[in-house]
Amino acid sequence: EAGVVQSPRYKIIEKKQPVAFWCNPISGHNTLYWYRQNLGQGPELLIRYENEEAVDDSQLPKDRFSAERLKGVDSTLKIQPAELGDSAVYLCASSPSASPLHFGNGTRLTVT
Amino acid sequence: AQSVAQPEDQVNVAEGNPLTVKCTYSVSGNPYLFWYVQYPNRGLQFLLKYITGDNLVKGSYGFEAEFNKSQTSFHLKKPSALVSDSALYFCAVRDSNSGYALNFGKGTSLLVTP
Numbered sequence: 001e002a003g004v005v006q007s008p009r010y011k012i013i014e015k016k017q018p019v020a021f022w023c024n025p026i027s028g029h030n031t032l033y034w035y036r037q038n039l040g041q042g043p044e045l046l047i048r049y050e051n052e053e054a055v056d057d058s059q060l061p062k063d064r065f066s067a068e069r070l071k072g073v074d075s076t077l078k079i080q081p082a083e084l085g086d087s088a089v090y091l092c093a094s095s096p097s098a099s100p101l102h103f104g105n106g107t108r109l110t111v112t
Numbered sequence: 113a114q115s116v117a118q119p120e121d122q123v124n125v126a127e128g129n130p131l132t133v134k135c136t137y138s139v140s141g142n143p144y145l146f147w148y149v150q151y152p153n154r155g156l157q158f159l160l161k162y163i164t165g166d167n168l169v170k171g172s173y174g175f176e177a178e179f180n181k182s183q184t185s186f187h188l189k190k191p192s193a194l195v196s197d198s199a200l201y202f203c204a205v206r207d208s209n210s211g212y213a214l215n216f217g218k219g220t221s222l223l224v225t226p
Contacts, residue, residue: 004155033213042202042216043156056213091155095212100146103155 002026004104006092012110018080021107025073025094032069033101034077035091043091049075079109087111114139114205116186118217125193125224133188133220135203144206145186146214147177151199159201162186173197193224 005024013019025032030051035043046065048056051072060067064083069075079086089108093101116137125131137143144163148156160171167179177188188201200221204214 031212040218042204042218044216045207045213048211048213050211055211093155097212099212100158100161101156101212101214102158103148105153105155108153 004092004094004102006090006104006107008107009105010108010110012112013082015084015111016081018078019082019109020076020078021090021092021109023075023077023092023104025075025092026102029094029096029102030072031095031097032075033093033095034067034075035093037089037091037106039088046077082109082111084111114143114207114215116145116203116205116215116217118201118203118220120220121218122221122223125222127195127224127226128192131188131190131193131197131222131224133201133203133222135186135188135217137184137186137203137205139205139208141208143179143186145177145179146204146206147171147175147186147188148202148204148216149199150202150219156202159188193222195224195226198222198224 032049034046037043047060049069067077089106091106093103095101146161147159150156162169162179170176200219202219203217207213207215
């Protein structure tokens with residue numbers, strides 16, 4: 001099966017600019033996650049979707065971050081405006097409910 | 113809150129020797145524990161999980177993990193390390209407040225030298 005696909009792989013932007021990341025989960029996986037991984041740290045959950053519904057977004061900084069999962073398939077994570085501290089790797093994962101998470105290769109964001 | 117701790121930032125081992133990467137957990141209720149591996153510039157790959165049953169769990173690439181309830185540990189092991197095992201290893205616990213989302217440790221860098 002095809003894995004979780006994320007794009008772009010790398011993104012460099014200046015602070016205060018907007019940025020968006022895209023994720024295509026594994027076909028049939030109804031649960032989608034966005035994680036942020038800071039350098040030298042483990043991934044931290046930002047938001048979890050069950051189909052098209054965001055069921056846990058308690059860790060999403062809602063003043064500048066937004067996410068959507070239209071039609072319960074692809075998802076987009078947006079930051080507007082970006083800050084220096086947003087530099088990290090943004091990982092998307094999907095799972096068919098109770099199974100282990102499958103991760104994409106991530107988008108490495110550098111904010112200058 | 114469900115959490116895991118990885119006390120070692122780095123583990124060094126010679127090729128052919130056994131390796132252990134340590135993880136301890138703190139949960140309320142029954143723990144659902146996982147190990148993932150991350151190679152440079154890649155996402156995390158699932159190695160193995162403990163849900164219930166035997167305390168020794170076998171996973172991918174010859175790895176296994178031992179669940180120890182009395183010590184609240186879930187150490188990752190491999191009898192004979194390979195240079196290609198060099199990577200970042202993350203222990204994780206299911207967050208019961210967020211479906212099947214995982215809370216990860218900070219990771220342990222494993223370096224296997226020839």
